[in-house]
Every structure is written in C-alpha cells, then in structure tokens.
Amino acid sequence: MRRGLTPVLLLLGFAIGATELPPLFRLPTGGLPMTSPVLDASLTPAAIWFLSDDRSLYLLSEKAALLLKFPLEQPRKFLAVDTSGRAIVLVDVLPGGQTRGKPPYLMAITRGGIIAWAQGLGDFVPSGETVEGAAFGFDGRMLLLSGAKLRCVSAAGKSLWDVALPGAAACKPCTDGAGNFLVASGKESGEGGAEPILTLYSPYGVVLARYGSEKTGAVQATALSAFALAGPSGAAGLADGRVLLLATETGSVRSLEAVGATKPIVDLEFDGKLLVALDAGGTLGVWDAGGQPLWRAETGASEGRLTLLSQRVIVTGRGTALTFTRAGDLLRQATITNAASAPLVSPSGLIFSAGVDWVLAAYEFEPAPGPYSLPRHVPYPKDRSVVAQLLNRDGAINLEERQVALVTDIEKRFDSGRIGASEATDRAVLEAIINGDFATSGGQADPRYRMFIQPRSDACRVLGKMGSPQAVRALLAMVETEPDPAMRAAALNAIGDIGLDPEGVCGYPFARMALLERLDDEVAWALIGAIEAISLASGKPPSALMTRALVGLSGPPYGLMVRERAKASIAKVAGSSGQ
C-alpha cells in the first residue's frame, strides 16, 4: 500500500508545520565545515567528528562536551570513522614533520587524540586530489576510493591490495552484509560512451560479482547502500531515480520504480527490513525488503541525507529536518537556521548542524528515535585448506628452513602491498606455524615445535604487521600455552602491533597472567606494551580486567623496571581515552 504525505498529515486532524529549532548547545569551530560531520557510535554516548576550515579536527560528544580539538597540517577534504571509532583523515604534513612514505598521509586519530597510525598514500592519491569515499570491512579494513582506483588497507593502515577500476567511480563504495565491498563505476563501452558497472569485491580484492548495464540499465549509480542484518544484499540508487535491489549471493537484480520525478538518488539506506531512498528533489521512497513499495513523501529536503533507525526514518536537508515513523507517519518537521549542509542525526535524536556562521550547533529533535540499524559483524571465514595442502604436498613443510622461507615470502608480499587475494590463506599459514600445525607428528607436543623459535617468532611478527584483529585469538592462544618466555613475548608484541581487541578476548587472559602467574620480565614488559597499545590505538578506555592486569604488574613481585613501566602505562592510558 502506498500512501502519500497528505493523508498522513490529516490522520490526527491537525497540520504539522515546520518549527524552528532552538539550539541546545553551540560550538564555534573557527571556520566552515570542510566535510559533513560524521558519527562515532562505537561508545555511549555517541560523539561527532567534525573537520573545520580552521584545520582542526573536533570531537564533540552528545552531552555537549568538546572532547578533542586536534590541529592538522594541511588537511584534505576527507573524514571518515572506522569500526573502532577512530577518525580517518588525509593530510599533507604529519605532526612534527614526520614521514611515513609519500604524502598525502592517511591518519587514524583516536578519541583521546592519539595518532594510532599514519601511512603515505602518495602512490594512490594524485597531487591535489583526495580520497573520495571509504567503506569499512568487518575487521576494520578500509576500502578507499580515489578516481578510478581502489585501495584496501588494514585496520592498521597497511596496504593490502589495489584495484584499478574499469572507469571512474560514480559514488562512494559501501559494505554488504558479508563484509564484501560494493563499488559503482563506469566502464568504456567501446562506442565512445561509458557503461555503468556495479562490482562486488571480496575483502581480499577478488571480484565476486559484476552487474553490468544488462542488469542495471544504462544509468550510472549515484548512491550505494548495502548491508543487511540477515544475509548479504545490497541496494543501489541510480541517476534516473530508480533503485536496484541486489541479492549478492544469487546475483539477481531487481529494479524498483523511480522515487519521484526521475531525479538522481542522493542517499539510500537499507537495513534488511526497510529500503529507503531520497532523491535530489527531496522525494522519499520506502520499500520493504522484497522491494514492495510502502510509502513515499515529499520532504523538500535539498542536499538531503537519510538516517534509518529502528523506530524512525529521519530526513535532513540543508536547513530542514523531518522525522517519520517507519510506517510513514510524519511526526515532526523543523527548520534550522544558518545550516551549511544537511545535518547529522545522532542515536539520541539530536541534530548536529554545521553553520555558515562557523558554529556547529546541536538541536533536540527526536526524543525517541531508537538505535541505528547496524549490520551484525561476522568474522571473515578462515581458509585453512592451504594448511592441509601444504601438509599433503610439501614434504619439507615440517622443516624450520621451509617455514622461515614461507614466512619471509608472505612478509615480502605484504610489504609490497600485494598480498591481495592470498591474505586469508597467508594468515592461515602463519597461524598454523604458530600453532605447530606443520609438525608432522605431535603438534604442539612435538619437541621440534618447541625448537622452531625463528619461524614462530617471525610468524608472530608478520601477523602483527598485517594488523588484522582476527589474528588476535591465535596469538592469544600462543601466549596462554607457550612456556617459552621469548615466544610469549613475541605473541604479545604482535597483539600490541595489531592494537585492537574488538571482541574483548584479551582482558581475562591478561589479567590472569598478571595476577596469577609470576611472569618473566620480558613477558611482563610485552604484556604491558600490548595493553597500552590496545588502549591507545583504539582510543577506548582499557577494560577493567586489563586495568587490573596493569595494576598487578605495578607491584610486587615484579622488579622495579616492570613496576615503573606499568605505573607509567596506567597514567598514559588513563589520560587518553577521551570519553
């Protein structure tokens, strides 16, 4: 059943007029917004990252606290928030004049103002240009778009793979329910024109599906949104106002009719239950997950933006905001003065609007919007088939030299930024080396396993370098079972290099080790380093268990150096959480 706006307005026998919202709080930002504000909902209360013309990155909490003002040297127009809640920015100069490859530099900044990592993208972003869009995978990896190039970087900013698109990208990429990346680009059709292509890439850069004009119609995609709470599926908004529903598992494409008067789709949200599209004329269209139209409304929101919440559909445009129930009832319409762009809606229903008067203002708009409809993160599947293959076919796999050579080869490919499609298998190989899976008998009980310090230590180091949080469990298992202090320290160092513990698996083991064992100084030192790295790199306060671990290490029976290091660490992480 489709309903227009008018019947909704008369439902309760009164007219809803737009009201001007008084600001709840205001923050002068020293300049116009360089980019739209972005939301970090990784912690409660949520916070808003904002990049201003005054070359500062601001972090403002929903509770009206300015959490951070971070000066940047020559920032470019790019701002995103990764899965750990860190701001990702692009700058021409690093603080302190440091270098990390060729500029411009991609930087991750935590809520506490710590630079988690910085990597040069000079070989990827042309001079004077910027990263045009980013999508995030489930392990924190980022897919970056610049022109007709894609680059996937790990959660630690290390390059994983590059892809040259068949043509210039049409809009920002997005992530589907399985953590795959959906990209819209053009492709020369050989007749002097360009054909639109939607491509689905695996997290490792493998093309999983392509949807050409035979499925999409010869119209360029203008907006992409692709995730689902149950099963991978995607949606693409097109320049002619149509919306495509993609079932990425089966490859089917269904075209839904134009939202309004064939104007390009400017924003699209899909949570697996409701598909919502907004076109350039401010027409809002809503379908169910099967593509059945439910309702539409004329919002008048220019340069519009959609926010799909569990209880609400909120449309914001420059100077305007409307909130609907998911059934299509208009609850409120408001105007916002001085708006420079479409405002951002936070989970608590506040609107954050950057103003042309150089003031970022927050307004109370929706008291009960419900939480964001976020995709459930599913770990990327491990590919352990390579372990069996190596055991079956490589007669030397149980030799130390062979394992060292394997690790070296993996590290070389990773360092060159070409690990690409083999990342999953390579990580499986490294974890197998750590676990002693290549000992042809006895596994970890095999005495040869104990002797192979070099390959296991190297494997730990490379896993840390690769930076995938999915390797934390394997490294943690080694920490917990390995008797050799040097090996334990190597695994802890690798966990520290990864710097992320999104599943929260490290807290208990770390606390148990610190409080119930008498750790070797080398292990204790590495444990402190791992806890500190996780706290500082993630920007989140350390868990109670990790804090207890540090406290345990700051006292007897540990030696003076360990104790002092632990105390210093406590002070450092206590001041860096920025919440």
Next chain:
Amino acid sequence: MGYFDRSGPSMMEAATGTRLMFGLALLSLALGTATALPLEVAKSELDSTKDKQVTFVNYEGPQAVIESDAAIRGIGSNLATAIGKPEGRPARAGDPDRYAVRRVIGPEAASWLDADIIIIGKDAVVDHIANIRRIVAGYLQTAWGYSRRDADLIAVFVTVYNAVYRGDVAYFGDRYKPEVMKELPAGSAGLSKNWKEWAGQTRIVIPLSAGAVPGAAGAVSTGTISEKAVTETMKELPGGGIGERQALVDIKEKEVAQGQATAEKAKTEAVVAAKAAVEATAKLATATAALEQAKAAAAPPPASTPPPTPLPPAAAAPEQPSTTQAAAVNTTPAPAAVAAAEKAVAEATVAAASAQASAEVKAAAAEKAVAVVEEKKAEVAVDRTNIAQDQNSQIAKEIAAGAVDESSGIWLFEIVDAGYPYARIAFVDATTGKTFRTSVINTIHSRSIVDAGDVYVAVAGKAEGTGAIRLVAIDKKTLVQTAQGTVDIHPESTVTKIGEVFFACIKAPDGKYYLGRFDATLAETARSAEAVNPMTFVVQDPDGVVAQAATGGFSAFDAKSLAMVRKLGL
C-alpha cells in the same frame, strides 16, 4: 553628500544613532557643489569609555544633491586610474584640495610598510562614513584589482584602522617607512570619527604589502588593517564584527593560497638554480683539471739527460736532428694549450660564481616566500581562534540573557474546541503565567490523559475524513509526540495504566469494542475476545483487569492475554 540606496555596500553601519530609515535621510555627495542648505547634525554618540572604540558620527539631514553609488565609487576609481599602475615607485594624482592620492614606495625595508594615502581635501564634501568607504573601495578595485565584495570589506577595515590610529604619529612612524611619514602630518594622519573633521584634515592610510601587484591577492596588508586594536574595536559593533572578520579571513586564505603557489614556484626555481650552480661548479672542476693537464704537458723534460755532443754538421745533420731543434718542435704548441685552458678556467670560474650567487638569491627568495606564507597562515590561525573565542562569549551572553527558569512550570491541558474536550498540552509558568511551550497536537481527548512518567498517553484525533482516533504518547519535556498506536480507539475510551502497559477500548471493524492491551510503544499486544462497553472503566484486580461487558455485567480478564477469567455478577 548622499546616496539613495543604503542597502548596497555598507557592510558595517556606524554604531548607534546613525542607522536611519532609508526613506528619511537622503545624503548627497556634491561634487563641486557646496550644499547651501543648513545642516542638521544628528546627536553624536561618541564613545566615552574606551579610547579605541570607534563610533563614526555622520551628517544626518536633508541633502541638496544625491549622488549614485557608482558616482561615489568613481571618485576612488578615478584616483586609481590617474595614479596609474604601480611600478614600484612613488606617484601622485588628484586634486589635494578635493580628492587626491599619494602612492608612497620607499626602499626595501624588512619590517616597514609602503602605503597608498587617500587625501580628503578641504573642498571635499563627504559627510558619511559609508561614502568614505565607497571611495576607498572604488580605489582598491581599480588600483589593486580587488573584487567589489572584497574591496568593500577591506574598505571597512581600512576606515576603522585609520580611525583607531587617528593622529597617532608614533604608531605610524613605527610601522611605515620614513617616506610615508613625510606624507602624514600629525593633524591629518588617519580618519577622524566626526565627519566635520574630515575635509582638509584626513589622510587615509592604506598599508601595502611588500611587492604588491594588482590583481594578486594581498596587495593591501590585511594583517595590518586587522591588528588587535582594530578587531577589538569592531567587537563593540552589532554582531561583534564577526561577519566582517570571517570575510577577511577568507581573503587572507586566498592570500595564503596564492603565497603557496608563489613559494612553490620560488622553490622550483631555487632547485633549478642550485642544480645549475652544481653543474657550473663541476665544469669549473673539469676546466681546472684540464688546465693542470695542459700545464703538465707543457712542462720541460727532466735535467738528468745530458745534452748530445754536437757532430760535424755535414755528417750529422741529415740523420740526427739536434734535440734543440727537436725541443723547439715540442714546446711551441704547449703554451697555447695552457693559455686556452687558463681562459677556460677563468670563464668557468666566473660562471660558477654567477651560478652560485644566483642559486643563493633564489634560495633566499624561496625561503622568504615560504616564511611569508607561514606568517600569514599563523595570522589566519590566530584570527580564527579569536573569532571562535568571541563567538563563545557571544553565545554565553545569549544563553545568560535567554535563560529561562522552568522550575515553576506546570503542565496544563487547554481545551481548544468549544464543542468537545479536544485539548493540547501547555507547559506554563505557574508564577507568571508565561507559556514555555505547547504541544503541536491539539486533538487530545482530555478525559483520557494518563501521566506515564516521562510521557503523557492519551486518546487523540478526529474521525473525520481520513482522520482517525488513536492512542498517542507525548514527551513531557518537549511536548513532541513520540509514539502513536495503529488501531482505532473509541473516542470516549479511558486510558488506564497498569504497570508499564496501557488499556483502552479498541473499535473493531465489526462495529464492536474490545478491551485492548498496549505496550510502551502503544503497539497492541492483546485484545479481549469478549466485547466490552466502550466507555467502561478498567480496574485492576488480583487476576488481572476488570471491565464492563457490552452485554452488561463485569468480566475479569487475564492481564496479559485478556482472556476472560470469570464473570462478575452485579
């Protein structure tokens, strides 16, 4: 002097007392025509507390002649045309008794400024600050290629700057070259706040940046005209001068961008020059080595070889030419080679020295260009910070002024319909009667309202046309509707809250009414199978709830499922 359209260029009006209705005060700019009408002067509101506060006092009264904006700007523009393109040397133009300009360019000096000085002569008839600004803006547009918008903005700052430092020869002497000071008598340096002191006593100083060129951003030293004293003064004006200061920051950013391009070019040139110097030095080394080789080749043989015994000339001559003769054959070309090599070395030396000097000059220029950019960037950063701080202060003042004490507020239900108890909710100050806010929804059935803590739940709506009667929840704090039920409710139904759930009478499609159970989101969670009286009260009992049946009598229902548990006789 006058101008008929005030809405044009004047971005910053003079302070209180000078903003008049457009239709009342027509000011005229009499070019060569002295006004014969008596002039009435508006009461001036000169500041009395702060030395640096600038409140311009203008003539406000009838005018004999009204000049257009274009004509007034034309005064400045004509001066710029007359003085010609800047060529790095002093210049003069105009009539010193009316309007003139002096371009004062002195020898290069690190921290002193050049200036353009606009002279308001004794016969000039300008009596409003807006027109002074138009003249300055017209001049800046033509002389230095500023856009109209930028020129208008800079003119505002220039006039405030000149008013702040009016007569302050010590200040001007500290900032400007001696050549400029020669054109600034103490009595006329700067701009008075009072229009009566303009004619014949005004020399408006426009500070110029080093190396200013027309068309390029930064001809006028924007840092100078926005010094702290000037911006502090502008804070006293309506809006705190924030808009103007923000606009000037935009101009400075253009200067930074241009400066960066210049610096990049200078750095490239420096690199090229350095490379040329290295090459020239290498060539010198090569030439020097060649000279050494030539000298070595030209050196005489060692002295240990005895001279040959001369033989009888007839026998010896054909077979053994004398070494002297041989020596003569060997040494003749050597000095020429050495001379050529020496010449080459000399030329290479000169070239290397020249290249080295050029490289040093280019490097210094690049370094200076970078320093200029860094300085301007730092200046912009300070400006932005100051603007943000001032905005913070403004916001704090607004909040303090507008702070509302709602501690005496009560919620009232205002009947808005004479024929039916439709109501809206109003949050009112019980002490003063002032209404803080009201609900937008105004069809609440007032007899049904239930206080549910943070919200009011009630029946609302009209069953007219496409309307419907449903349950609604209104947030108490904002009086905004937060939830709405999806089933029709009887208009006379009560709403009963038991625990966290609500009970009301549902109007079913079969025309009967059933007891409904609703959760906090007003979604129906259960419905009785037995019809009830739509106007029944709902009462809690040990088993659940009791309501009056449609057929009479009372029924007890399970509180969760609304299954009838038993009948109650009455």
